[in-house]
Amino acid sequence: MKIGETLKGKIEKLTDKGWGVLNSPAGSINIHYAIEGEEIEFRIKEESKGKLWGEILQVISPSKHRVEVKCPIYNSCGGCNLLHINYKHQLKYKKEILKKNIDSFFNFSEKDINIISSPPFNYRLRAKLKGREDGKIGFIEKGKTSVIKIEECLLYHKRINNFIRKWNESDKMPFIHQVDLFYNLTEEHLYAYLSENPLSNFPYDFFEKTTFSYKGKEEDSISEIKVKDFKYKVSPVSFFQSNIFLLEKMLETVDSYIEQGDTAIDLYSGIGFFIPVLKNKFKKIYAVESNKFSFKLLKENFPDIKAYRIVSSNFSFPPADLILLDPPRSGVDERTMKRIVKKGYKKIIYISCSQRGFSKDSKILSENNYSLKKLSLLDLFPHTPYFETIALFEL
Numbered sequence: 001m002k003i004g005e006t007l008k009g010k011i012e013k014l015t016d017k018g019w020g021v022l023n024s025p026a027g028s029i030n031i032h033y034a035i036e037g038e039e040i041e042f043r044i045k046e047e048s049k050g051k052l053w054g055e056i057l058q059v060i061s062p063s064k065h066r067v068e069v070k071c072p073i074y075n076s077c078g079g080c081n082l083l084h085i086n087y088k089h090q091l092k093y094k095k096e097i098l099k100k101n102i103d104s105f106f107n108f109s110e111k112d113i114n115i116i117s118s119p120p121f122n123y124r125l126r127a128k129l130k131g132r133e134d135g136k137i138g139f140i141e142k143g144k145t146s147v148i149k150i151e152e153c154l155l156y157h158k159r160i161n162n163f164i165r166k167w168n169e170s171d172k173m174p175f176i177h178q179v180d181l182f183y184n185l186t187e188e189h190l191y192a193y194l195s196e197n198p199l200s201n202f203p204y205d206f207f208e209k210t211t212f213s214y215k216g217k218e219e220d221s222i223s224e225i226k227v228k229d230f231k232y233k234v235s236p237v238s239f240f241q242s243n244i245f246l247l248e249k250m251l252e253t254v255d256s257y258i259e260q261g262d263t264a265i266d267l268y269s270g271i272g273f274f275i276p277v278l279k280n281k282f283k284k285i286y287a288v289e290s291n292k293f294s295f296k297l298l299k300e301n302f303p304d305i306k307a308y309r310i311v312s313s314n315f316s317f318p319p320a321d322l323i324l325l326d327p328p329r330s331g332v333d334e335r336t337m338k339r340i341v342k343k344g345y346k347k348i349i350y351i352s353c354s355q356r357g358f359s360k361d362s363k364i365l366s367e368n369n370y371s372l373k374k375l376s377l378l379d380l381f382p383h384t385p386y387f388e389t390i391a392l393f394e395l
């Protein structure tokens, strides 16, 4: 099989990264923007990381789940890769990925997975744009280092898209390496954080209802938002859950998993998103967060809890009725996980945006006699292969 060769074949399945797999006599070939069951004509495009990649030339028998893609940069962006699949089928695909993951370690009925969907467009309240020498902003092109100028992203909140359009229509914008945006839904105001000082001629007044800050002036990026009855200081500089429609659902899901108790630990607390829910049920809260700016906001948001700015593996792990884990995509590191299971916490709430991280840590928990009691799939990221899992494990 040669690069450039044109072939036909049938897509067998979609991987957990959202690309199709087609079996050929020369081995399996990965195909972007495909759907399982489709007959396609394709060209062998490249070999990368030991895998052959094909490019669709024609979909001979389109799946009934295929929909028209309305994004002009779909093939070059790579940020979302399920846009060609109808939303109902995306949810089915995600549920199957989750079910396959937990079946390896736990007995948990599919009908007990609580599925929470999202409006599939304009759901992101945060954005990270890269800058170009000509002053335009956009995304890094898939598999390259160049930046593609964009007009909008179908996933971003409309206020973020208005900002991007305005920036890119103007000829006065300077080169900035990175622009981080946060739409404050409570204030209906946008916060833009620039990776460097744009100097004095930056056209601040050109952007309505937008507050700018830049490196060294992080304080100016702070605002306050309200989710349910809780208020949080937030910033584009620090982590915050990104789906505007599911913020309340995330809090409600965690709340529905917990009972009254004495002590709870929030191990990757960020600015303290889940802390108000924990505070309603527990007398004493410990929070651990390694990022300097998130930790500062955590302390300001919740001055009355015990907060530690350290990496999780260095935490002293006191006795507690519940430990909540919301680690980064890679999951909980080995040393931290060992210390958690050694401590034998009776209840663990595990929140994950990565099925690989979730699967790795589920295996360890199952090997240490934990059982899976509750499981929710919250689709925080429609049109991408990612989703949030909130699980309750008990010893």
Ligand SMILES: C[S@@+](CC[C@H](N)C(=O)[O-])C[C@H]1O[C@@H](n2cnc3c(N)ncnc32)[C@H](O)[C@@H]1O
Pocket (backbone or CB within 6 Å): 239, 240, 241, 267, 268, 269, 270, 271, 272, 273, 274, 288, 289, 290, 291, 294, 310, 311, 312, 313, 326, 327, 328, 329
């Ligand atoms: C997925 S975010 C969750 C934050 C928070 N639970 C929320 O919902 O906003 C993970 C957080 O863990 C922090 N973090 C990453 N690695 C860490 C480590 N080894 N120890 C402590 N915190 C860590 C990150 O800075 C980030 O704030």
